[in-house]
Amino acid sequence: MTDAGILDDSRDVFRRKARTFWWAARLLPADTRDDAALVYAFCRLVDDTADEDLDAEHARLALAALHGEVQGSFTPRPLVAEFRAAAQRLNLPLDSALELIEGARGDLDVVRVADDAELLRYCYRVASTVGLMMCAVLGVRRREALPHAVDLGIAMQLTNICRDVAEDAANGRVYLPADRLARAGVNPEDLVRGRASAAGVAEVVRGTLEMADRYYASADGGMRDLPPRVRPAILVASRVYRAIGVRLRRRRCDALGGRTVVPWPEKMYWGTRAVAEALRPGMRGATPRWAHDATLHAALRGLPGANA
Template identity: 50%
Template sequence: MVDRARVVAESRAVLARHARSFNLAGRFLGREQLDEAAVLYAFCRLVDDLVDEATDLESGTRALAEVEAELRGEAPPRPLIEVFAAQLHDHDVERAAALELIAGVRSDAGPVAIADDAELLRYCYRVAGTVGLMMCGVLGVRAPRARAFALDLGIAMQLTNVCRDVAEDADRGRVYLPRARLAQLGSDSEALLQRRTPRAAIATIVLDLLELADRHYASADAGMRFIPWPSRLAILVASRVYRAIGLVLRARDGDALAGRAVAPPWLKLACSSAALLRFGLTLLPAPAPRHDPALHRHIADLPGADDGTPRPRKSRFAGFPRLISSRPGGG
C-alpha cells in the first residue's frame, strides 16, 4: 500500500524548492488543500523534467510513455502517480486533463518552433491550462462554467513564461515566439536560435504576448468568484504575483534578453496586497461572470474550453452564497 504521507511530504519539498511564487500563495490554503496542490505540482514537475532533463530525445519520450501507461492503469504506478490518480478520482476530475498535459510536454521533446498564435495557445492550454482544470478539483470548484476561467489563468501564466524564458528556451532549441510574428518583423525561428533576431523585434513580440496574457488574466480574475472563499485568496495571490513578471518585463520595454525577469520581494508584497483588496471585493454580491468564448476560439475543441455553447445559469450571483454557507467551501 502506498505511503501517502511520504508522497505528500516529498511533494511539499518539490513545491518549496521549485515554485516560489505558488509556495507563497499556498500559505493562504488549508493544510489539506496545500498537500493536494503539492501532489499536483509534483506530478506536473515530474512530467516536465522527464523531457527537460533527458539525455536524449528517445529516453525522454520513452519515460513520458511510461508515466502515461501508469496513469491509464496499463502499468503498475509509482507512488506519486498512484496518489495523484486517486486525487483525480476523488475530485471527479477527468484524467483527460492530465493526458493533455503529457501531450503538451511531449511536444517539447526535440526542436520546437511554434507556427502562430493558434498553435501557441493550444500549447499553453496543454501544459498549463490543464493544471487549472485539475486545480479546480483541489479547490472544490464545482460549477462547470468555472473551468473556462481556470483555463484562462493557466494560459496567462504560460504566456508569461514564454515571454520570460525566450533566451533559456532558445538554449534548449525551442522557440515559442510564433513564426508568423517573427516573419512580420523580418526574422524567423532559426535566426532567433542563432541570436540574429534584433532585440527590438523580440521585445515587440514579448510586449504583444504580454497583452494577450493580460486578457486571459482579466478573464481569470472575473472567474475567481467561483472558487470557494476560503481558498480564493491563495489563487488571487498566485495570479497577481505571477503577473508581476510581466510588469518587470514591461519595465525593461519588453527586453527578454536582459536577464531572467524576477519580481523583487517588494513587488510581490505589493501584488499580495492588491490580491487582498480584490479578495474583499469578491465577497460582495455580484452577477455571475460570463466568459468570452473568443478567448478560446483556438482551443474550443479541447476539454473544459468554452466552445460558445450557452450554458444554464443556476444562480444570479457567484461567490456570495458561499459566504453564508454553514460549512467551509460549501455551496
Template identity: 50%
Template structure:
C-alpha cells in the same frame, strides 16, 4: 517538506489503508520539495490555501513537474518519449506507479481530478522533447492549454469549484500564466532549441524562430513580440478574475495571490521595457508584498462580482476558442 505539521488528507475522504497513507505521505513530501525548489511564486501563493488543499495541490504539481522534467532533462529524445509513455501507463494503471503518480491517482479516484486533463498535459510536454517552433497564436495557445490550462482544470475539484462557469476562468488563468512563463524564459528556451514566440508574429517584425534560436534575431523584434504576448496575457488575467467568485472563500486568496504574483512578472517587464533576451525578470520582495495586498482586496471584491469588464474581445476570444477546441 517544511515544518512538522501532520500531513492532511484530501478534504472529502480519509486514507484508511496503511499502504495508502504511506504512499500519500511520500507523494505530498515529494511534491512539496519540488514546489519549493522550482516554483517560488506558486509555492508562496499555495501557502495561503487550507492545509489539506496545500497537500493535494503539491501532489498535482509534483506529477506535472515530473512530466515536465522528463521532457526537459532526459536525453536522447527517444528515451524521453519512452519515459513519458511509461508515465502515462502508470497514470492509467497499466504499470506500477511511483508514489507521486499513485498519489495523483488517489486524487482522481476520490476527488474527481480529471485524468483526461493529465493526459492532455502529457500530450503538451511531449512537444518539448524536440526543438519547438509554433506557427501562430492558435498553435501557441493550444500549447499553453495543454501544459498549463489543464493544471487549472485539475485544480478546480481540489479548490471546491463546482460551477461549470468556473472552468473557463481556470483555463484563461492557466493560459495567462504560461504566456508569462514563455516571455520570461525566451533566452533560456532558445538556448535549448525551443522558440515559443509565434512565427507569424516574428515574421511581422522581420525575423524567424530559427534566428531567435541561433541568436541572430534583432533584439527589438524579440522584445516587440514578447510584449505583444504580455498584452495578450493581461487580457486573459483580467478575464480570469471574473471566475474568482466561483472559488470558495477559503481557497480564493491563494489562487488570487498566484495570479497577481505571476502577472507581476509581466507588469515589471512592461514597466522597465525589459528585453527577455537579457535574461529573467526578477520581482523584488517589496513588490511581491504589495501584490499580496492587492490580492487580498481582490479576494474580497470577487464576492460581489468583477469590478471591470473582462471580455477578451472578438479576436483573442476566437483564437482562444480555436486553440482550446483543438487541444
C-alpha cells in the same frame, strides 16, 4: 489515506520548485495545500521526464510509460499511485493529466510555433491542464468556471514564454509565434543562434504580453466561483505572476537582456492588493458573474474544459 513519505516529498518539491505558487499556497488551508503539493509534484514529474533526459527517444518512451501509469494500464510508481487516488477522491479529471503529458511530448521535438492558435493550444496543454486539475483540488463545482481557469493557465504560460525567450532559445526552442516574429523582421533561427534583433523580439514580446492580459482579465471572471477560503491564494498567484509582465514592460520588453524577476517587495505589494481584492464584497457574490468570451477559445475546440 495519502502515503506520508510521498506527501513529505511532494511538499518538499512544491516548496523548492514552485516559488510563486508555494508562496501563494501558504494562504490555503493545510489539507488543500497538501493536495496542491501532490498535484504539483506529479506535474513536475511530467516536466522532468521530458526535460532531464538528453535522449529524446528515451524521454518519449518514458512519457509513454507515464501515460500508461495514469491511465491504469501500467503498474504506477508510488507518486502516480497517490496522484490517481487523489484524483478519484477529488473528482479530478485524469484527461487533463494526459493532455499535460501530450504537451510535454511536444517539447521533445524541435520547437517552432507557427501562429497564435498553435501557441494557445500549447499553453492549454502545459498550463491550463494544471489549472483544471487545481479546480478539483480547490473545490470548484460550477462547470462555467472552468473556461476561466483555462484562461489563467494560458495567461501564466504566455508570461513564462515572454520571460524565458533567451533561455528557451539557448535550448533550441522558440515559442514566440513565427508569424509575429516575421512581421517584426525576426527569423526564429537567428533567435536560436543569438543573432536576433533585440528590438524586433521586444516588439513580439510586447504583443504577446498584451495577449496574456486578455486572458488574465478573463480569468478574473471565474474568481468569484472559487470557495472563499481558497480565493486569496489564487488571486495572489495571478497578480504576482502578472507582475513579471509589468516588470518586462518597464524594461521595454527586452527579453534578451536577462531573466525578469519580481523582487520580494513587489511580490508583497501585489500579494497584499490581491488579498484585499479577494475579500471585497463584490467577490463574495454582490456582483453578477462574467460571461466567458468564447472567441478566446476558438483555437481550443474539443479540448476538455474549454468553452465549447
